[in-house]
Amino acid sequence: MSSDLPRAPAASGQAAGTSLGGGREGSLEAPTRHPLDWLNPAFYDEAALTQELERVFEICHGCRRCFSLCNAFPTLFDAIDATATGELQSVEKKSFAEVVDQCYLCDMCFMTKCPYVPPHPWNVDFPHLMLRAKAVRAKHEGLRLRDRVLASTEAVGRIAGIPVVAEVVNAVNRSAAGRALLAKTLGVHPEAPIPVYHSRTARKRLGAARLGAAQRSAARRGPEPAATPTETTRGRVALFATCYGNRNEPRLAEDLAAVFEHNGIPVRLAARERCCGMPRLELGDLDGVARLKEANVPELEQLTGAGYDIVAPIPSCVLMFKQELPLLFPGDAGVQAVRARTFDPFEYLMLRHRAGLLRTDFKASLGKVSYHVPCHLRVQNIGLKTRDLLKLIPGTTVEVIERCSGHDGTYGVKREFRAASAKIGRPVAERVAKAGADHYCSDCPMAGHQIESLLGAAIGHGAAIGNGGTGTPRAPEHPLSLLRMAYGI
Numbered sequence: 038m039s040s041d042l043p044r045a046p047a048a049s050g051q052a053a054g055t056s057l058g059g060g061r062e063g064s065l066e067a068p069t070r071h072p073l074d075w076l077n078p079a080f081y082d083e084a085a086l087t088q089e090l091e092r093v094f095e096i097c098h099g100c101r102r103c104f105s106l107c108n109a110f111p112t113l114f115d116a117i118d119a120t121a122t123g124e125l126q127s128v129e130k131k132s133f134a135e136v137v138d139q140c141y142l143c144d145m146c147f148m149t150k151c152p153y154v155p156p157h158p159w160n161v162d163f164p165h166l167m168l169r170a171k172a173v174r175a176k177h178e179g180l181r182l183r184d185r186v187l188a189s190t191e192a193v194g195r196i197a198g199i200p201v202v203a204e205v206v207n208a209v210n211r212s213a214a215g216r217a218l219l220a221k222t223l224g225v226h227p228e229a230p231i232p233v234y235h236s237r238t239a240r241k242r243l244g245a246a247r248l249g250a251a252q253r254s255a256a257r258r259g260p261e262p263a264a265t266p267t268e269t270t271r272g273r274v275a276l277f278a279t280c281y282g283n284r285n286e287p288r289l290a291e292d293l294a295a296v297f298e299h300n301g302i303p304v305r306l307a308a309r310e311r312c313c314g315m316p317r318l319e320l321g322d323l324d325g326v327a328r329l330k331e332a333n334v335p336e337l338e339q340l341t342g343a344g345y346d347i348v349a350p351i352p353s354c355v356l357m358f359k360q361e362l363p364l365l366f367p368g369d370a371g372v373q374a375v376r377a378r379t380f381d382p383f384e385y386l387m388l389r390h391r392a393g394l395l396r397t398d399f400k401a402s403l404g405k406v407s408y409h410v411p412c413h414l415r416v417q418n419i420g421l422k423t424r425d426l427l428k429l430i431p432g433t434t435v436e437v438i439e440r441c442s443g444h445d446g447t448y449g450v451k452r453e454f455r456a457a458s459a460k461i462g463r464p465v466a467e468r469v470a471k472a473g474a475d476h477y478c479s480d481c482p483m484a485g486h487q488i489e490s491l492l493g494a495a496i497g498h499g500a501a502i503g504n505g506g507t508g509t510p511r512a513p514e515h516p517l518s519l520l521r522m523a524y525g526i
Contacts, residue, residue: 072365096153112132194283274347292521297348314361349379430520
């Protein structure tokens with residue numbers, strides 16, 4: 038591989054086209070991410086994008102270490118290998134778009150595989166290049182109706198969550214006719230897991246007692262329990278419920294609040310929240326991400342300024358505030374303030390444990406737990422905090438599965454990607470099936486249901502999937518629910 042390949046778009050302070058110099062092989066330095074210059078008109082230049090795709094794809098072709106991750110890399114390598122020359126220059130440019138379509142921005146290639154990520158001078162950031170390609174397409178071609186609908190989690194949730202309507206929607210979604218309709222109108226695969234809708238949302242269940250001060254009077258509010266801060270935590274949190282946690286699995290927010298309050302951590306809801314923007318990011322709709330940022334960040338920044346930390350029960354939403362928004366808006370002080378005080382729930386609880394403030398008076402053991410670590414939790418680089426906390430429970434063992442489930446936002450429900458999604462997730466389901474565990478769980482509830490949808494073929498391998506001898510997979514649980522169960526609260 039040539040050491041004088043053209044450099045990627047320059048990081049701040051370095052001119053484009055700078056010589057690579059030494060051309061060393063690989064890097065032992067920690068990966069770093071450069072902000073995305075997406076407001077620059079040059080970001081959307083199609084010729085420049087194609088040139089950068091060629092540069093990075095040539096590096097990937099010469100390396101191929103990421104062949105076992107998502108389907109983007111096999112798609113690229115198969116396209117190269119199918120040519121007469123076996124070289125990238127013989128690949129038709131339409132195949133580049135197929136590679137982009139197969140990337141769902143899990144970031145695992147950047148964080149765990151690629152030896153050429155920054156600060157290596159070759160400056161390969163494959164996920165951000167795929168995001169740029171998606172953004173260029175969205176800018177020039179617009180978004181398809183199907184993609185706009187599937188990414189409109191709030192709007193769909195508001196309609197599907199209306200009392201009575203929710204029951205009808207759920208019933209239709211469970212029927213063969215309903216799934217056929219979804220396949221025809223939105224291209225949703227009939228076997229893909231789709232969420233259940235609840236009219237009694239998490240925000241309704243947690244109630245006015247936990248709403249922000251602007252939403253309720255002091256008389257209704259009453260005194261908040263005293264917080265006990267530590268070196269790294271403030272001891273009181275604002276819960277960003279998330280679209281999915283609010284309308285599809287509201288018990289997540291209930292379990293989080295119960296566990297945190299059991300540990301003396303007051304919990305408050307943000308007065309208002311919108312979608313975090315991850316579904317829009319995955320489509321390359323950066324203007325849509327910006328609009329949602331403008332709705333969420335001022336509210337969350339106000340809460341951090343009032344002495345609250347931010348937690349959310351969905352890893353992708355946490356990652357959005359911790360990483361994606363800061364890289365899109367590096368000069369936005371509000372975004373950076375929210376980033377600094379946003380935590381994964383188990384990260385937060387383990388920080389409290391390190392300070393001697395986590396209760397360990399567990400009332401029940403969990404036995405054997407088969408635990409899947411979602412990609413968007415792994416790339417937060419906080420370690421396996423969920424595993425570490427569950428292992429504190431007496432009589433509990435945890436088998437960790439660090440592989441992609443293949444769900445990945447809307448990717449795993451789309452008809453054209455379902456086969457690839459199932460292929461990616463099948464090894465995870467097999468491990469769960471063979472574990473013979475008492476519980477299986479994932480921090481990402483959507484990944485949990487993806488595993489559930491793939492377990493049918495593995496029935497009989499172990500008790501982990503049995504459901505009272507019915508021969509059907511048992512539903513996944515969430516680590517927060519398991520922790521609440523162990524506390525007996």
